[in-house]
Amino acid sequence: MAAYILRRLLLIIPTMLGIMTIAFLIIQFAPGGPVEKVIAELTGVASGASDRVSGGGGDFNSQNLGSDDITSKYRGAQGLDPDFVKQLEEQFGFDKPPLTRFAIMVWDYIRLDFGQSYFRDVTVIDLILEKMPVSISLGIWLTFLQYGISIPLGISKAVRDGSRFDVWTSSVIVVAYAIPGFLFAILLIVFFAGSEFFDWFPLRGLTSDNWHDLSFFEKIIDYLWHLALPITALALSAFATTIFLTKNSFLDEIRKQYVTTARAKGLSEHQVLYGHVFRNAMLIIIAGFPGAFITSFFTGSLLIEVIFSLDGLGLLGFESVLNRDYAVVFATLYIFSLLGLVVNLVSDVIYMAIDPRIDFEAREV
Helix, strand or coil, rough: HHHHHHHHHHHHHHHHHHHHHHHHHHHHHHHEEEEEEEEHHCCCCCCCCEECCCCCCCCCCCCCCCHHHHHHHHHHCCCCHHHHHHHHHHHHHCCCCCHHHHHHHHHHHHCCCCEEEECCCHHHHHCCCHHHHEEEEEEHHHHHHHHHHHHHHHHHHHHHHCHHHHHHHHHHHHHHHHHHHHHHHHHHHHHHEEECCCCCCCCCCCCCCCCCHHHHHHHHHHHHHHHHHHHHHHHHCCCHHHHHHHHHHHHHHHHHHHEEEEEEECHHHHHHHHHHHHHHHCCHHHHHHHHHHHHHHHHCCHHHHHCCCCCHHHHHHHHHHHHHHCHHHHHHHHHHHHHHHHHHHHHHHHHHHHCCCCCCCCCCC
């Protein structure tokens, strides 16, 4: 077990290096960049694919270029002071060759130094911590509802396999899964958030303007009141996978020989189901819990955050890409990728904790 964990931890290093290398190469060919963005704002020219005369993402360095060459690199920079353009390149680090910039980034990230946002007067880590409460709220509540509802419903469907209850619940789940979350969010706003139907829920934010004046109990109610519509929109399609996974896992176990033997011994269905089947059937579901939380935490909430004006990590990443704030883009990619790899390892360890019969030492990484 210890040897397996060590191998997996060591494997994280080349995996992360590969992820960051691919992302860095993509950025080099992406049109535009932070220098072009600043120049476009100063000259009143929209930043886009044509802002860069040649190359993208700052793949040039100005160490051996003259003043005319520096300004000619950027469309719209003609007429600007070449020294000012050179200062912009130095500010964003684009005065160095790409390989040097990549090496500096890797060394800083190893030391967990993510630098400062290009366009916000705040460090990247502080910016991420500032947006994290929104994403944590969405992730925790979505995971809680997903597992709290899906597991009991999946067990009920397995026990009543083929019944009317199983058929109509499956129909409802499939239809709900097919509805895009953002579309359902808009429908919720139209019907329940101040339109011509009902004005029951707020349209934006996690708290009301008078949050600090509320009592502790009132703050809890206000917080849940603001979360109701976003979580409902997110959870609509999240139930399907867990419900059907639970049902199929229980069905697979119920049909095994040890269940028949347990029944032959005179055990009740409740004892058979929860004393024998439950532990084996829940192995894959419980082990996948960390991954499910990370998925709901960091992905799938961008449109919901935009629709309900929730300033979380999803919106931060999207805006950073649009604004060419590469410091935030690379830092969030690094942190989320690292968390994902660690969570995969945690899931494997949970497998063994639930079922000691699993032998990690005999597995290939």
